[in-house]
Amino acid sequence: xxxxxxxxxxxxxxxxxxxxxxxxxxxxxxxxxxxxxxxxxxxxxxxxxxxxxxxxxxxxxxxxxxxxxxxxxxxxxxxxxxxxxxxxxxxxxxxxxxxxxxxxxxxxxxxxxxxxxxxxxxxxxxxxxxxxxxxxxxxxxxxxxxxxxxxxxxxxxxxxxxxxxxxxxxxxxxxxxxxxxxxxxxxxxxxxxxxxxxxxxxxxxxxxxxxxxxxxxxxxxxxxxxxxxxxxxxxxxxxxxxxxxxxxxxxxxxxxxxxxxxxxxxxxxxxxxxxxxxxxxxxxxxxxxxxxxxxxxxxxxxxxxxxxxxxxxxxxxxxxxxxxxxxxxxxxxxxxxxxxxxxxxxxxxxxxxxxxxxxxxxxxxxxxxxxxxxxxxxxxxxxxxxxxxxxxxxxxxxxxxxxxxxxxxxxxxxxxxxxxxxxxxxxxxxxxxxxxxxxxxxxxxxxxxxxxxxxxxxxxxxxxxxxxxxxxxxxxxxxxxxxxxxxxxxxxxx
Amino acid sequence: xxxxxxxxxxxxxxxxxxxxxxxxxxxxxxxxxxxxxxxxxxxxxxxxxxxxxxxxxxxxxxxxxxxxxxxxxxxxxxxxxxxxxxxxxxxxxxxxxxxxxxxxxxxxxxxxxxxxxxxxxxxxxxxxxxxxxxxxxxxxxxxxxxxxxxxxxxxxxxxxxxxxxxxxxxxxxxxxxxxxxxxxxxxxxxxxxxxxxxxxxxxxxxxxxxxxxxxxxxxxxxxxxxxxxxxxxxxxxxxxxxxxxxxxxxxxxxxxxxxxxxxxxxxxxxxxxxxxxxxxxxxxxxxxxxxxxxxxxxxxxxxxxxxxxxxxxxxxxxxxxxxxxxxxxxxxxxxxxxxxxxxxxxxxxxxxxxxxxxxxxxxxxxxxxxxxxxxxxxxxxxxxxxxxxxxxxxxxxxxxxxxxxxxxxxxxxxxxxxxxxxxxxxxxxxxxxxxxxxxxxxxxxxxxxxxxxxxxxxxxxxxxxxxxxxxxxxxxxxxxxxxxxxx
Numbered sequence: 018x019x020x021x022x023x024x025x026x027x028x029x030x031x032x033x034x035x036x037x038x039x040x041x042x043x044x045x046x047x048x049x050x051x052x053x054x055x056x057x058x059x060x061x062x063x064x065x066x067x068x069x070x071x072x073x074x075x076x077x078x079x080x081x082x083x084x085x086x087x088x089x090x091x092x093x094x095x096x097x098x099x100x101x102x103x104x105x106x107x108x109x110x111x112x113x114x115x116x117x118x119x120x121x122x123x124x125x126x127x128x129x130x131x132x133x134x135x136x137x138x139x140x141x142x143x144x145x146x147x148x149x150x151x152x153x154x155x156x157x158x159x160x161x162x163x164x165x166x167x168x169x170x171x172x173x174x175x176x177x178x179x180x181x182x183x184x185x186x187x188x189x190x191x192x193x194x195x196x197x198x199x200x201x202x203x204x205x206x207x208x209x210x211x212x213x214x215x216x217x218x219x220x221x222x223x224x225x226x227x228x229x230x231x232x233x234x235x236x237x238x239x240x241x242x243x244x245x246x247x248x249x250x251x252x253x254x255x256x257x258x259x260x261x262x263x264x265x266x267x268x269x270x271x272x273x274x275x276x277x278x279x280x281x282x283x284x285x286x287x288x289x290x291x292x293x294x295x296x297x298x299x300x301x302x303x304x305x306x307x308x309x310x311x312x313x314x315x316x317x318x319x320x321x322x323x324x325x326x327x328x329x330x331x332x333x334x335x336x337x338x339x340x341x342x343x344x345x346x347x348x349x350x351x352x353x354x355x356x357x358x359x360x361x362x363x364x365x366x367x368x369x370x371x372x373x374x375x376x377x378x379x380x381x382x383x384x385x386x387x388x389x390x391x392x393x394x395x396x397x398x399x400x401x402x403x404x405x406x407x408x409x410x411x412x413x414x415x416x417x418x419x420x421x422x423x424x425x426x427x428x429x430x431x432x433x434x435x436x437x438x439x440x441x442x443x444x445x446x447x448x449x450x451x452x453x454x455x456x457x458x459x460x461x462x463x464x465x466x467x468x469x470x471x472x473x474x475x476x477x478x479x480x481x482x483x484x485x486x487x488x489x490x491x492x493x494x495x496x497x498x499x500x501x502x503x504x505x506x507x508x509x510x511x
Numbered sequence: 512x513x514x515x516x517x518x519x520x521x522x523x524x525x526x527x528x529x530x531x532x533x534x535x536x537x538x539x540x541x542x543x544x545x546x547x548x549x550x551x552x553x554x555x556x557x558x559x560x561x562x563x564x565x566x567x568x569x570x571x572x573x574x575x576x577x578x579x580x581x582x583x584x585x586x587x588x589x590x591x592x593x594x595x596x597x598x599x600x601x602x603x604x605x606x607x608x609x610x611x612x613x614x615x616x617x618x619x620x621x622x623x624x625x626x627x628x629x630x631x632x633x634x635x636x637x638x639x640x641x642x643x644x645x646x647x648x649x650x651x652x653x654x655x656x657x658x659x660x661x662x663x664x665x666x667x668x669x670x671x672x673x674x675x676x677x678x679x680x681x682x683x684x685x686x687x688x689x690x691x692x693x694x695x696x697x698x699x700x701x702x703x704x705x706x707x708x709x710x711x712x713x714x715x716x717x718x719x720x721x722x723x724x725x726x727x728x729x730x731x732x733x734x735x736x737x738x739x740x741x742x743x744x745x746x747x748x749x750x751x752x753x754x755x756x757x758x759x760x761x762x763x764x765x766x767x768x769x770x771x772x773x774x775x776x777x778x779x780x781x782x783x784x785x786x787x788x789x790x791x792x793x794x795x796x797x798x799x800x801x802x803x804x805x806x807x808x809x810x811x812x813x814x815x816x817x818x819x820x821x822x823x824x825x826x827x828x829x830x831x832x833x834x835x836x837x838x839x840x841x842x843x844x845x846x847x848x849x850x851x852x853x854x855x856x857x858x859x860x861x862x863x864x865x866x867x868x869x870x871x872x873x874x875x876x877x878x879x880x881x882x883x884x885x886x887x888x889x890x891x892x893x894x895x896x897x898x899x900x901x902x903x904x905x906x907x908x909x910x911x912x913x914x915x916x917x918x919x920x921x922x923x924x925x926x927x928x929x930x931x932x933x934x935x936x937x938x939x940x941x942x943x944x945x946x947x948x949x950x951x952x953x954x955x956x957x958x959x960x961x962x963x964x965x966x967x968x969x970x971x972x973x974x975x976x977x978x979x980x981x982x983x984x985x986x987x988x989x990x991x992x993x994x995x996x997x998x
Contacts, residue, residue: 086908088842088986089915128881150911154902161896164941169949176945180938187901187937191930194911198918198926224923 022066022079023095026059026105027141030112034134037127045126052116052130056137060109066097067106072496075099075503077147077210085151091207094148099501100348103494104144104275107355108268110483112137115260117476118363121370122170122258129170132162136264143272149197149207149280153190156272160186163253163261163269170258178249178256185239185249193236199229200284213283213508230288234281241273241329243296244303254322259366262318266325267359271351274332278344278505282336286509289339293426296337301436303330308442312449317365317375320450321358324401327439328354334436335416338429339509343419344502345495350416352494353400353408353487360397360480364390367473368454372466377450382459386466391455393469393477398447400484403440408487413440415495425509517570517577519558520585521625527551528618535611545600545963548614549593552621556589573692574632576767583845583992584628584763591756591852592621597967598860599748601867601960606653613653617752620646624760631771633681633691636764640677640728643760644670647753651745662744669737670727677724683717684772696772705778718773718783722790725768728761731824732794735817742813747866750809751859754816755852762823762848766841770830784831787824788925795821795932802939808862809872811939815898816855818936823847825925826913832920839916841993846986847913850897850905850978857971858894861887864960864968874943879952886965887958888947890972895940897975900933905978912986 033055037048070078077096085093097105115133122129139162142155160183168179197207203224204212239246250270254262282289307327314320328350335347367390369375372383384391400407403414420433469477487494515522530551531544538544559582567578596617603610623643630636648670652663685691688699700714708714726734742750773779798818805811826847829840862872864887869876881888897904910933914926960968978985 085981086983086986088983088990089912154907157902157907160901164944165948168945176949180941180945183937183941184934187899187934188931191934192927194914194930195918195923195927198911198915199923201915202919 021081022062023081023097023145026062026109027138027145029059030055030134031138034131038131043127045123048126048130049120052134055134056113056116060113063106063109067102070102070497072500075500090205091150092148093151094208095145096147097145099497099499100278101144101275103348103352103498104271105141107352108137108140108144111264111267111355111359114476114479115263117472118263118366119260120472124170132165133260136162140268140272144275147209149200149209153194153197157190159269166261167253167257171256173256175256178252182249182253189236189239192232196229196232199224199232209279226285227288230281230285234277237273237276237281241270241333242326243299243333244306247326250326251319251322255316255319259362262362263359266362267355270325270329271355274336274347274351277336283505283508289337290425293337293339297334297426297429297432300330300333300337301432303327303333304436304439308439311446312442315377317369317377320446321361321365324443324446325358327443330439331413331416334420338420338423339425340419340423341502341506342415343423344505345498346412346415346419348498349412349494353412356480356483357397357400357409361401364394364397367469372463377453380454381457383463383466384455385459386463387468389469389474393481395451396481396484398451402443402447406485406488408484411488411491514568514570517568520555521622523551523555523558524618524622528615531615531618532611541610542600544611544614545596548596548618551618552589552593556586559585559589573694574635575629576631577629579992581629583988584759585625587759587849587852588621588624588756591752591856592617594856594967594971595748595752597963598751598863600963602746602748602863616646616650624756627760628763631693631767633685637678637681641674643757647757650749651741653746653749658744662741666737666741673724673727673734676720680717680720680724683713683720687714687717693768693771697775700773700779701775721768722786725761725765729758729765730817730820731790732797732817738817739810739813743807743809747809747859747863751856754812755855758816758820759848759852762844765827766830766844780831784828787831788828788922791821791824791828792925792928794818794824795929799932799935806874807872808874808943812858815936818932819851822910822913822929825917825922825929828922828925829917829920832922838990838993839919842989843913843916845989845992847909849985850909853971853974853978854894854897854906857968857975858891858898860964860968860971861891864964865958868958874946876953877943877946878950880947882952883956884958887960890968892944892947893972893975895944897979899937899940903976903979905975908979908982
């Protein structure tokens with residue numbers, strides 16, 4: 018491979034951020050267009066990679082490997098397989114769309130777009146890194162732009178939410194760092210690929226493998242998030258600016274799920290099997306508890322935020338059901354939830370921005386003023402509750418089928434059935450939310466509220482097209498994900 | 512035979528200090544003093560670099576070692592002194608008199624630190640330490656206002672006590688081994704049996720007293736009482752200097768003494784390894800927790816430096832627990848010191864510029880600094896992020912490197928305490944960041960900064976980024992330095 022696609026995809030947004038931040042005197046208009054260019058090119062490149070990806074092979078593709086720090090045997094090692102490529106596309110797509118969503122930002126736009134682009138670089142880096150140190154580096158870098166984006170451009174208790182987010186994340190990554198150091202000590206290697214393919218014998222001889230597994234898992238569990246480590250999420254989502262909520266729910270949470278598959282399951286297949294039941298129970302708690310709490314929310318964004326907790330439970334369920342179908346389903350769910358919740362947050366942002374109201378008890382009857390938004394919001398809503406022909410259905414169906422038939426865990430049928438109940442509650446809160454916002458008698462105070470403008474319709478269309486496209490023809494993604502899951506199944510031994 | 516050429520860096524520095532004092536009498540444009548000092552430091556650094564890789568040599572009957580370890584530290588002190596002098600130019604202009612003495616004292620204390628890193632004999636260690644300390648006592652009191660004077664007096668009194676404790680410890684070690692040269696002490700100790708040492712615990716007592724004496728220099732808990740007051744009262748460039756150079760010198764001596772003299776037998780090194788592990792855990796926890804409520808940025812960084820000393824002692828503990836051939840702890844310590852020096856200097860240089868304008872060190876007065884001084888605020892943010900230990904800054908690599916050595920030697924528990932401490936520290940470092948980025952500026956007036964200060968700030972920030980992203984080269988140097996112990 019002559020052309021380093023992945024490096025270009027990852028670092029182009031950062032280059033854009035540097036240009037925006039350090040070239041003085043750029044007008045707001047130029048800054049926006051620069052952001053569009055520096056996010057569109059990575060998106061186009063990642064779609065190109067998706068097109069030329071060899072679906073028959075489970076191997077890592079588009080690999081780049083350079084010696085980085087010889088003293089600790091760290092490499093600049095990038096590569097994607099069928100699990101990471103969909104997430105790269107997801108981030109690249111959201112990265113581009115959030116620039117459009119942020120078009121009307123006029124508070125310190127230079128800093129805003131610079132941080133937003135830096136955020137994209139770090140998340141893309143996480144999905145492409147095959148070296149533990151590099152992975153951790155990108156993982157941590159993401160915290161800084163996030164902190165600024167929430168605490169400067171957020172609403173409500175933004176500074177509290179921002180610092181809460183940072184402390185939670187750092188707390189998780191502190192354990193993750195201890196886990197990575199232990200792995201490095203036990204195997205002398207930082208390469209995920211090498212360790213997965215046979216470093217474990219060495220690890221067992223030095224320290225209890227389960228301890229390392231849990232150290233790493235805590236880091237990912239904070240991010241996914243897994244109950245009871247989820248309490249940062251509603252605050253951060255609620256108080257973040259719309260575009261940042263989209264990235265946060267859309268791509269950032271997936272770092273946790275991705276890390277679990279890539280590191281916890283691939284490197285510790287035996288331990289994962291051993292503790293699968295505990296994690297599956299946690300997953301079901303996530304689903305039901307998250308959904309139950311969502312029912313009680315009266316703030317539009319907070320409601321969507323809590324629904325993420327519930328939906329991430331399906332990801333956790335799919336991962337630790339440890340069957341091929343369930344792992345494909347979990348990855349699908351990550352992609353699909355990214356798009357759907359991204360759209361939900363974007364629509365919630367529009368409703369809030371246009372009506373200046375976010376309290377569900379005070380909203381109502383907006384369908385008349387917002388004929389376009391009501392349709393798109395409803396599409397996102399029914400996708401979120403898993404209606405057929407949307408990507409949400411394909412993903413959740415695979416998770417349930419995969420988990421229900423999984424032979425890896427005893428008693429999983431019962432837990433899966435309990436998990437499915439979550440769908441019912443989801444239907445409840447989604448429909449209730451749509452009804453409260455859009456239906457009922459039209460309210461006097463909203464008479465002047467306007468609908469989506471052209472730009473907003475453009476990005477809505479992209480979101481809806483992806484949701485429906487993947488929903489109607491899921492094989493476009495499942496083929497590639499299956500190729501990525503096969504080697505993991507090989508490691509799991511079945 | 513006396514190889515005086517091996518003393519070239521030190522002699523150059525001493526000569527420069529004298530020249531600066533004399534020049535002060537005859538010239539009116541005082542910035543020449545800074546320029547001459549920088550030139551002297553550069554020449555000295557040139558000599559030091561030229562000696563790199565020349566093997567391990569010794570001077571004056573093994574009193575002074577010229578090995579990669581010493582050269583690494585000499586280079587570090589020279590860079591620190593140069594950055595401090597660059598950052599001082601604007602600050603010192605406020606003094607009506609004694610500018611020459613200021614620069615000369617900075618140079619002399621750097622000379623003392625260079626000797627500290629090189630000495631391999633108890634008495635010369637003490638002399639080098641006193642040369643450093645006495646210069647610093649004066650520098651701390653340079654502002655001559657009540658706070659500065661109090662700081663100086665406090666530093667002097669506590670420093671004198673620490674020196675006395677150190678001397679007592681040295682005397683005990685000398686009494687039990689009959690030697691002052693580190694290599695000879697090691698040989699004498701290896702001739703003793705465990706039972707013999709336990710029967711007359713004076714040797715252990717001497718060792719512990721020496722830890723106390725040096726612990727004062729590196730601001731280890733419980734010998735840290737002087738830190739917040741002195742940091743707050745001293746001229747800010749000197750605070751920066753104290754927080755990095757003086758600490759690094761203390762660690763250089765500690766490492767050499769404990770590795771060379773008490774490194775073997777294993778039961779002894781395990782003892783002090785655990786002692787340092789406990790001191791490390793206490794230092795970082797207390798330092799970070801007390802830093803949380805601070806409202807003065809210099810005080811906050813004072814407590815933060817106590818916590819950083821805790822992280823550094825993780826490296827010392829690793830040295831104690833590691834087998835003699837394992838360089839992980841030593842090289843980690845050296846790399847951490849280099850990255851900490853650049854980071855903390857960068858932070859203080861930004862603070863010097865800001866406090867020059869504001870005449871205040873209160874964190875709340877940094878409100879909205881990103882609008883008044885975007886470059887300074889960005890640089891300070893980078894350095895604070897590095898102090899937390901987050902990428903892409905040097906602090907992250909340093910922590911990764913030093914902790915990986917610790918994990919390899921069975922100190923996982925200490926590493927977990929340390930990483931949780933990093934999370935605690937994020938809270939107070941980010942508070943400053945928050946004030947700077949989200950607060951409302953108190954006025955629209957821009958914050959000016961001199962050219963020299965900008966150069967110093969650029970050097971340290973670029974250093975922080977380089978060490979954070981491509982640390983390979985400096986890690987290699989640290990490894991070489993860790994291997995090449997003459998004694």
